Structures are given as C-alpha cells and as structure tokens.
Amino acid sequence: MNYPQIAQEILAAIGGKENVSAAAHCATRLRLVLHDEEKVDQEKLDEMDIVKGTFSTGGQYQIIIGSGTVNNVYNELSKLTGMEEMSTKDVSSAGSKKMNPLQRFVKMLSDIFVPIIPAIVAGGLLMGLNNLLTASDLFVDGMSLVEANPGIADLAALINTFANAAFVFLPILIGFSATKRFGGNPYLGATLGMLMVHPDLLNGYNYGAALTSGEIPYWNILGYEIAKIGYQGTVLPVLVASFILAKIETNLRKITPSSLDNLLTPLLSIFITGLLTFTIVGPLTRTAGNLLSDGLIWLYDTTGFIGTALFGLAYAPVVITGMHHSFIAVETQLLADIAKTGGSFIFPVAAMSNVAQGAATLAVLLLTRDAKIKGIASAAGISSLLGITEPAMFGVNLKLRYPFIGAIIGAAVASGFIGLFKVKAIALGAAGLPGIISIKTGSITFYVIGMVISCAVAFTVTFILGKRAAKKEQN
Incomplete structure (x- = not known):
C-alpha cells in the first residue's frame, strides 16, 4: 500500500492538518480530535478502500482501518501534521474538553472501572467454574460434580476462594483506580480501600444480620460512637471517599512545607478521609448504594420481559452515544452484591x-x-x-x-x-x-x-x- 498517499487523502478528507487538534491510534482505529467535524468529507472517506468505517464518540472522530495497517497510516499522518506521537490517553483527554457534563461524567466512570475489569472478569469466570462444579443436576442426575466426586471438593473450595477475592477486596481496586483518576496518589487510594475492608471491622456482608440482631460493634471516642463496619463488595462508598482523599491530598500539598510534605500529607490525608468515611460518607453512600441496587432489582422484577425488551431495543443506540460505559459501574455493584441481586x-x-x-x-x-x-x-x-x-x-x-x-x-x-x-x-x-x-x-x-x-x-x-x-x- 502507498501509505503516504493514503495519509494525504485521509488528511484532506478530514479538513487538512489545521483541523486536527490531536491524533493517536489504537489496534484498529485512527483516533482524532478535530476542531470542526463539520469539515469532514464523509463521502470521500467512504470511497476509500482502506477505510472500513467511521464514527464520532467522546469528542473523538475515529476512522476504522484495521490492525497491522493503522499504525503505518498513523505514522505517515503524523509526518504530514507535524504532530509528535501521542497516546490514546492524550487524545482522550483532549477529546473530553469537547464533551458536555454528562459525557464527562460517563468518561470518568469509564476511566475508573475499565482498568479493573480484568480482575472482575477473572473473579466472575472463576465463580462460574465453581458453579459448574457445585450445581446439582447439571452433569449428574440428582447431584453435583463435587458430590459425585468428593475428591474435588477442596478444588471447588479453592476456586471459590480465588473467585471471591476481587469482590471481597473490591474497595482496594476501586480506591487505587479512582484516586489516580481524581489526581491523587493511587497508593493512598489503595490504603483507603484496605482500611475499608480491614479484618478488625465487621464484615460488610454480615451488616444486615448484625443490624437485625443489634450486634453492631462501635468505637467509643469521648462518648461519640462510630460503627466498625466494613465495606466489602461496595462501590459507591469508596468512589466518594477516593474523591475526597484526592482533593484533601492535593490541597494539603499546596500548603504543607516541602520539608514536611512526605510526612504530613499522607498522614493527614488518610486520617481525615478515614474519619469522614466511617462517620458520614460511608453510612450515607452505603444507603444510597443499597437503594440503587434495590431500585434496579425492583425495576427488573416489575417490568419483566417488557422492560428487558425495551432495554435491548435501546442498547445499541446507547452504545452509539458512548453512554454504555456508565453501565460498568452499575454492573460492578450488581455483581459485588450477587447474593442479593442474583x-x-x-x-x-x-x-x-x-x-x-x-x-x-x-x-x-x-x-x-x-x-x-x-x-x-x-x-x-x-x-x-x-x-x-x-x-x-x-x-x-x-x-x-x-x-x-x-x-x-x-x-x-x-x-x-x-x-x-x-x-x-x-x-x-x-x-x-x-x-x-x-x-x-x-x-x-x-x-x-x-x-x-x-x-x-x-x-x-x-x-x-x-x-x-x-x-x-x-x-
């Protein structure tokens, strides 16, 4: 292929180098931020054999070219525009400036949850494997594989432990990713997540039973009681807490003398955020998260097949807007609380x-x-x-x-x-x-x-x- 000529034709079709604000490529697509997408000659792009399709989403104009080819086209395009090589993250940041507030919010959720999806996928698939071993009547009439073969009982238990890890310690994953996205130290975010699932706390999964029986443990500090409850399997509490942590940390660094910064900033950031988390933020957001889960379950149970049919009808149009990325946060909550949500x-x-x-x-x-x-x-x-x-x-x-x-x-x-x-x-x-x-x-x-x-x-x-x-x- 004549890549220099292809790059010239694409550049001409998108309005020339003056119309290109940022450019990068992923495995199959050119990802461009254009000053004015109205200048794109769509018909000309459609006529090019190398162009497999185009679409605009998240402030980016993307041209589908194909793996093994897109990088060569991008290299020639970079020479023509005079732009240094950029990452997709750089282009994504540039494109976000063209988004409305709702689009920026969805992108924020995507930036937080997409990096932790592999851990959630691994845990979920292991959970599925455990279910195959322990489900009755699936492979053997009247019993599960474990019951038919007692020798693999501990294997199933081992797999179950591996499967639960990502969900039990989910606040650590979200704390790291969210704090990094909000501009704070991700390791402080992970520490905050660890604090929220510390073994000294009542396990969050047992909170409902403890509330019913009146056996919730407390810290008693100068007559003020703070519930010692963990946040295993939660999403919203650690999201909000990570935002607060990042803002406290970045503001403390502005006023703390450089000689004391490494000592005081992490100390105060974790202590203040931890205190706010267990006294105000955690209880409020736990309730909000439960209401969200309960609302989704109610909506699903109430609307039944009509609701899912309408959702199926709307899903692809939602994908076009890029809003489907917001579903990741909702799905993570549903899967983390799977005992209730199913x-x-x-x-x-x-x-x-x-x-x-x-x-x-x-x-x-x-x-x-x-x-x-x-x-x-x-x-x-x-x-x-x-x-x-x-x-x-x-x-x-x-x-x-x-x-x-x-x-x-x-x-x-x-x-x-x-x-x-x-x-x-x-x-x-x-x-x-x-x-x-x-x-x-x-x-x-x-x-x-x-x-x-x-x-x-x-x-x-x-x-x-x-x-x-x-x-x-x-x-």
Whole structure:
C-alpha cells in the first residue's frame, strides 16, 4: 500500500492538518480530535478502500482501518501534521474538553472501572467454574460434580476462594483506580480501600444480620460512637471517599512545607478521609448504594420481559452515544452484591444486542454486491458475534441503516425472551457467543436460545428490509 498517499487523502478528507487538534491510534482505529467535524468529507472517506468505517464518540472522530495497517497510516499522518506521537490517553483527554457534563461524567466512570475489569472478569469466570462444579443436576442426575466426586471438593473450595477475592477486596481496586483518576496518589487510594475492608471491622456482608440482631460493634471516642463496619463488595462508598482523599491530598500539598510534605500529607490525608468515611460518607453512600441496587432489582422484577425488551431495543443506540460505559459501574455493584441481586441483567442484554449486530451484518454480506462492504461485513460480522461490535455497527449497519433496524429488533425480541426466564450473568466478559461461561448455571440454556433468536430475527428482518431497499433502488 502507498501509505503516504493514503495519509494525504485521509488528511484532506478530514479538513487538512489545521483541523486536527490531536491524533493517536489504537489496534484498529485512527483516533482524532478535530476542531470542526463539520469539515469532514464523509463521502470521500467512504470511497476509500482502506477505510472500513467511521464514527464520532467522546469528542473523538475515529476512522476504522484495521490492525497491522493503522499504525503505518498513523505514522505517515503524523509526518504530514507535524504532530509528535501521542497516546490514546492524550487524545482522550483532549477529546473530553469537547464533551458536555454528562459525557464527562460517563468518561470518568469509564476511566475508573475499565482498568479493573480484568480482575472482575477473572473473579466472575472463576465463580462460574465453581458453579459448574457445585450445581446439582447439571452433569449428574440428582447431584453435583463435587458430590459425585468428593475428591474435588477442596478444588471447588479453592476456586471459590480465588473467585471471591476481587469482590471481597473490591474497595482496594476501586480506591487505587479512582484516586489516580481524581489526581491523587493511587497508593493512598489503595490504603483507603484496605482500611475499608480491614479484618478488625465487621464484615460488610454480615451488616444486615448484625443490624437485625443489634450486634453492631462501635468505637467509643469521648462518648461519640462510630460503627466498625466494613465495606466489602461496595462501590459507591469508596468512589466518594477516593474523591475526597484526592482533593484533601492535593490541597494539603499546596500548603504543607516541602520539608514536611512526605510526612504530613499522607498522614493527614488518610486520617481525615478515614474519619469522614466511617462517620458520614460511608453510612450515607452505603444507603444510597443499597437503594440503587434495590431500585434496579425492583425495576427488573416489575417490568419483566417488557422492560428487558425495551432495554435491548435501546442498547445499541446507547452504545452509539458512548453512554454504555456508565453501565460498568452499575454492573460492578450488581455483581459485588450477587447474593442479593442474583447477578447482572445488563450483560445478557448486551450480548443479545451484539450478536444481533453481527447477524445483521452477515445478512448484508449475502445481499450486497459492493465489494468493499462485503470485505468489511465478513470480518465485522464474526467479530460482532464474539462481542466486538464497532466494525459491524459503524462500518456497515449504521451506514446502510436497514441492518441497524434489523439488529435492534432482533436484540429487543431476544432480550424480552431472556427477561422472561430471568437470565443473569455472574461475571463480566465478552458479551457474545463466548459469554456463555459468564451466565448463571441454571440460565445457560435460555441464554443460548436467546442468542439463536437474536441472530435469526436480526438476520431475517435485515434480509427482508434489504430486499425492499434493493427494489426501491431499481425502481
């Protein structure tokens, strides 16, 4: 490929180097912050063989090119613009300046929770493996694998311990990530998280029982009682506490003499934040978090399959706006309190939406005669079935419109079906075909049927709409 020429054509199509504020690339996409996206010649970009699709989100204009190629195009683009190589984090920061307050809030949640997703996924999948070993009637009639083979009982116990670790000590992970995002020392954030799950405290999972029996322990300080309750498996308390910690630390550094900074700033930051956490912030945010969980459970139980169908219908449009990143925080809370919530209903709906986008794209593959769209659809359709929807959604479905309509209809029907049978996930993972391992043991069959429904409906509707669109063009 003639990468210098390709870079020149792309630069001309996006309004020239004067219109580029920041540029970086990820594995498959050019990620650009443009001064004025109205100057983009979309038609010219669509005509380029190397461009698989484009979309705008989070203040960034992204051009899908493909792995192994995007880096070469980016290198030539950097030479033409005269910009030094930037990271995606730098571009993300530049793009956030163009966001509205709600978009910035969603991005903040994304910045905090995305880095800890691998730990949550690992814990959740191990939990799923433990469930396979301990669920009755799954592999052996009338008993579990552990009951049928007592020799693996301790293996199941070992896996269960590994699985619970990320959720029991979740405040440490969030404390580190959140404090870093808020501009504080992440290690102080981790320390705050450790403080909130210290073994000397009443385990947060036993708080409800202790409250009922009146056996809550207290610190009695000069006649003032402070409840000694841990925050295992919570999200909101440590988020707010980390924000307070970061602000206290950064403000203390401004007024503390440099000779005493390393001594006094960490000491006062942890002591003041810890005191505020256990007296005011923790109790209030624990109650707010419980109300959020209870509200979601009530909404899910009350609206039933109609609610999940509407959620499935809306999921892909929400992805277009980037607002789906806010779901990560909600899912983390649902999974952390899985004994009460039973798991996350968001993940299965996301999976139904993703496979529907893939099926719609594969329908386009059969319908279209455009060689470029065929090339994109073949790879993007399979990618979407595996949980990666950007190439399918932005490269094919939104561009042609009718596949996107077919996909959201398929997602709505399938989401209604899984809502009818209360399908929930016990872990985060790839929201698509591989997501089977993340699903609660007794719901796996319904999850698989849901994916079949999603693919079948999306494919059929897209095929019908595509045929109609072709007839209109001929007429």
